[in-house]
Amino acid sequence: MASIDFFSNRIWKNWQNTGNTARYEELFHSGYKMYPPSFVKDSSKVADLGPYKEVAEQMKNDGIEILAVVGIGGSSLGGKAIHNLFNAYSDRIFFWEGPHPSAFYHMGKTAESRKVGLLWISKSGSTLETRTNLALFRQFFPGTPEYFVTSNPEKIADLNPPADKIFVFPEDLGGRFSMVSPVGIIPGFFLGADMEGFVQSFQSGIEQWDVSIPSENNAAKQIASQYFSLLENRFEGVVFWVYAAEMMGWGRWLVQLWGESLGKRSNISALPYLAQGPEDQHSMLQFFLEASNSYMHTFVHVGGYGVHDTVVPQEFPGEFGNHTLWEILQAQQKSIGLALSENLRPVSEFTLPGLEMQNMGRWFALWMYVVTYLGYLYEINPFDQPAVEKGKIYCKKLLAGSDVEPAVSKVLEF
Template identity: 30%
Template sequence: MMKLDFSNMMESRIGERGISIGAIEDMEHRIKEIDRKLKSDRSEGRLQFMELPYKNVDEIISLANEEATKYENFVLIGIGGSSWGSIALHTALSHPYYNLLPASKRNGRPRFFVIDNCDPDETAGLFDIIDMEETLINVVSKSGTTPEPMANFVKCYEMMKRSVGKAYAEHFIITTDEGDGDGVLRRVAEREGIRCLEIPKRVGGRFSVFSPAGLFPAAVSGIDIKEVLNGARHMDEACKKPDIWDNPAYMFAVLEYLAIDKGYNISVLMPYSRKLRYFGNWYMQLWAESLGKEHDRDNNTVNAGSTPLKAIGAADQHSLLQLFNEGPFDKVITFIRVESYENDVSLPAVFRGWNELEYFGGHTLGELMKTEQFATELALTNHMRPNKTIVIPAINAFTVGALMYFFELVTTVMGELLNVNAFDQPGVEEGKRLTYALMGRRGFEREREEIRAKMGEEEKESESLVIYME
């Protein structure tokens, strides 16, 4: 059974730095108002991500199974919401050394690669180890205009045509916004005869993991996406109660909101499993892009949000825990505790008489991992640092799907509490526009001239502010 333990957030555990029962009770009326609003928005189709777990995915599975047997390599081209969900699912639910397994131990599935940046060394390095003739490329972009994946797409398009000739279109699958053909990727797909999967129009990229954007790559790797959606549906039901004390998503959001009021503006997610390391990246994008807003819905300047940070237990006990325990009182730590690991490694009783080593005998690495988590939780609590723990029975398709839906809902509720639009990203779009201008995209000539003029002025002003590192 999954559960949220927030005992160590409370005044009763960490004194005045904690949250009082009364503070939570004061939020009950507001949460019930938010509950009514979310249910109304959902019924009117404004929260389409909530409906994704209920979609039929038979066609996705059929296509993935058909394509998986044809190729040695699967390459996902995307960035942000078009890649983090897929990476998180694959890393959590596949063998930790999946690409190094022989094909027979991958059930004939292709190796899994991701190009999620415009780093030339990384992209060129991938071209060194894959044969285009043995590769299926899934280009994922909701808008079809994001510079990084589109640059990688045009390069792969050129290489694929050169490698396989007229059959190049068979080696691509495009996942983009559903619509009437107005998106550039959809137009490319239609002109080139490339198959196309659709992301619902009212589902943003960072909320698209339960759409073909996240599910198709997972299904190609053999992940049970129906069970992923079962987990999401289970969490949807678990979070329908309007009472804050019975709804884990509402309670989680309220605790984070109240913590911000107490000066805790960094939200740390610390799973005790390497399998969930990229789940942390997925969470960071979801939280940061949704909640980090300059203006609220009433156009007041609020500069809202808290900064998400991922840490991995137990490794980051040896990099970040010193700061967490003794640094500024500005962080809330959320642990993800795994009750049972898929595998365990027994530790032998060797080096008898050596106190520093013999105590491992009769224990397991899984036992050590859980002990490390509890010890870190205890140390933070002793230092009066607010922390809470999500406990999951195991890491599997069901629990990962449930966790992802949980954090999507928590983020949505936080948007309501902060009175910001959790589904736009004006700060990201500005960076895109500036990139278009500097790279010479037509239609951005005015912006390009403005940038050049400003850069020239700033260069003159900052000539004395440069130190050469020679």
């Protein structure tokens, strides 16, 4: 599993004991009783995977060359994270999320030359973006093989889905927690990823960081306690610096998981921010080093790339010569961590031993627990998202032609 290190400066509190362990433990247990995590009981087990593997094989046997995953938010980000981990550069899968004309153009051009199958995912069955994209695609490409994933099959009856191509996951399993369900597993199997190993690893993490395991032996509780302790003492968010390109999908998934789960009260300042290293060193680092000291910094890297690593030749002068790409990335990450720590920014570092699917399930389980335990410490329900419904209501009114008072007024033209 990942190792966790902290750059030494006086900002980080004692890792094993924030000084509030007993109180935090009470909140973990009371929160668990009030808001039990559905991902513990409702995520898929290895024994459940047969139908998902079979449908992925059927797609390939039917000659489907590209799987278009039509979903958005929690219906997409988990599958994208698996795609990113397993083979980020594979063009065998396309995630079609918002109703962007350019995305439809790309999808249409692809469908003209290669056989496409559609995997339509909507927990509610009524998501505006996914229904929009399905209606558009059917107009231009009728007869395309379609598969459906939802928690509410009765709400998609008007789409006339074939009964044998509907995959249902539990209603209690929130979209952002649903990657270990047909939402993420079917795309993974289609790509050829070891989803049995991934799910087995995930279940191992579910047991390892259960609420019954005390804080001194529970990494998820310790991480949540550390973040909470600093977020309650003037820090306003966490910057997740990802130095493995294959992990950026995980980072985008985590931003949604964190933001929708924790953004529930006006006094909660815990903004998640995703940065890719080393690219974002050249955009945001100046701000984080010298502007307001309001953010914690968490670095995520991998311990090595094995046979995929490459030595850079000493072709011309430079410190990079005769180093592997991993060594260069590692030096860049360490140097930024040192600079931030020197400026009294809280810096933590997670190093994963590798990116194999049979290990990565535990990594996703860890962060589901960390965010859940943070929610319990804030004494909120980490599994709902009541505020986002307001925007959906306004959108439906606007599309229906209702009179909606504009939130902005024109002040200038340019």
